[in-house]
Each structure stands twice: as C-alpha cells, then as structure tokens.
Amino acid sequence: MTIKYEFKDFPQLETERFILRKGIVGDCKDIFELYSDENVVKYLPLTSFKSVEDAMDEINWYDKIFKEQIGLRWVIEETKTKKVIGTCGYLNYEKVHNRIEIGYDLSPQYWGKGIMQEALSNIIHFAFSSMGINKIEAKIEPENKSSLRLVEKLNFCKEGVLRQHEYEKGKYVDLVILSLLKSDY
Numbered sequence: 490m491t492i493k494y495e496f497k498d499f500p501q502l503e504t505e506r507f508i509l510r511k512g513i514v515g516d517c518k519d520i521f522e523l524y525s526d527e528n529v530v531k532y533l534p535l536t537s538f539k540s541v542e543d544a545m546d547e548i549n550w551y552d553k554i555f556k557e558q559i560g561l562r563w564v565i566e567e568t569k570t571k572k573v574i575g576t577c578g579y580l581n582y583e584k585v586h587n588r589i590e591i592g593y594d595l596s597p598q599y600w601g602k603g604i605m606q607e608a609l610s611n612i613i614h615f616a617f618s619s620m621g622i623n624k625i626e627a628k629i630e631p632e633n634k635s636s637l638r639l640v641e642k643l644n645f646c647k648e649g650v651l652r653q654h655e656y657e658k659g660k661y662v663d664l665v666i667l668s669l670l671k672s673d674y
C-alpha cells in the first residue's frame with residue numbers, strides 16, 4: 490500500500506552542512522536578500538523582491554501551501570552560520586497520482602559548491618521514503634544550464650519541452666520537463 494503523507498508537523502531535515510526547516514518571520518531579511526538578487530529570479534516567474542514585505546509574503550505562502558497540502562518549502566540554513574542561503578521544496582502535489590514538482594533557489598555567492606545537490610538529495614529521499622511519491626517533476630527554462638545540470642546529476646530524465654508554457658516578464662517561455670521516478674531511484 491502507498492503511504493499518503495499527512496502534512497501534520499513540518500518536517501525538519503539535516504544534511505552534512507545544512508538544516509532544512511520551516512521558514513519563520515525571522516528569516517525575512519535572508520529571504521529578501523535571496524530574492525532581491527536579479528540572478529536568482531532570472532529564470533523564475535517572479536520579479537525581484539523590492540522590500541522585506543515581499544519576503545514576508547513569500548514565507549506566508551510557504552505556510553499556506555503546507556496547510557493546503559499542495560506543497561512543502563524548506564529554507565536552507567547553513568549550520569555553521571545560521572544564515573538562510575536558499576530554499577527548496579515541492580509544489581503541485583497530485584495526491585491521486587503520487588506526483589509532485591520540485592523547485593529550488595540559492596544565493597549566487599553559494600553557487601558552485603554542490604550545496605543544492607546536497608539539499609535536493611535529501612528532500613528527494615524524503616519524497617520517496619516518507620511521502621510515498623512515485624514521480625518528481627522538474628520544469629526548467631532551456632537557458633538555465635546550471636539548473637538542468639543539477640537535476641541531470643540527480644538522475645532526472647528529460648521527457649520533452651513544454652512550448653511557450655509560461656508567460657514570464659513580458660514573454661512566453663518554453664520549459665524543459667524532466668522527471669525522476671521512484672523506480673529510477
């Protein structure tokens with residue numbers, strides 16, 4: 490029988506260098522720093538944050554998707570410094586099909602250190618072992634090479650291209666769709 494995740498207490502996870510935990514009001518400053526950076530939002534359907542209130546809305550949204558049982562978003566806290574340097578998680582949970590979509594963002598000064606690989610390996614394990622997920626999808630703009638490289642290293646397999654799938658910053662953008670199945674894992 491497949492496990493159905495119950496969305497009771499927000500799950501806290503630990504990796505070698507990071508704590509993956511629920512976002513709280515005290516993270517506003519770090520979340521603002523993250524999403525006010527143009528390099529972070531370049532391939533996201535978001536414009537850069539202009540104020541700490543935008544960061545507060547983002548944290549409230551993390552709470553909302555968990556309460557509505559459609560997703561989970563962890564903040565990535567560096568264990569040594571206690572600084573929140575990124576976020577990762579899931580959205581568009583399809584309970585009937587045991588399918589979910591992955592998402593992640595990291596502050597540019599931390600790119601190129603294998604950090605997101607470390608965080609995603611952990612939440613992927615969580616999805617397959619504790620949530621009963623069968624398929625994790627990733628939707629990535631073709632120009633977002635580091636994101637494509639990241640999921641390919643995690644064994645995601647390309648399924649195709651969703652043409653002009655999103656309207657983003659004044660234009661339609663294609664999205665490459667990739668997935669990881671429990672049976673691939």
Ligand SMILES: CC(C)(COP(=O)(O)OP(=O)(O)OC[C@H]1O[C@@H](n2cnc3c(N)ncnc32)[C@H](O)[C@@H]1OP(=O)(O)O)[C@@H](O)C(=O)NCCC(=O)NCCS
Pocket residue numbers: 528529530532533593594595596599600601602603604605606607628629630633635636638639
């Ligand atoms: C997508 C994103 C998280 C990728 O970040 P990243 O740091 O390249 O990701 P990884 O954790 O896979 O790190 C891999 C890099 O770290 C290097 N690395 C260093 N130490 C490492 C280690 N111990 N283990 C693994 N890789 C290591 C790798 O060589 C690789 O470098 P390369 O890309 O120059 O080859 C980042 O570009 C980002 O936040 N972008 C903006 C937001 C975004 O686009 N989100 C995704 C939307 S679909």
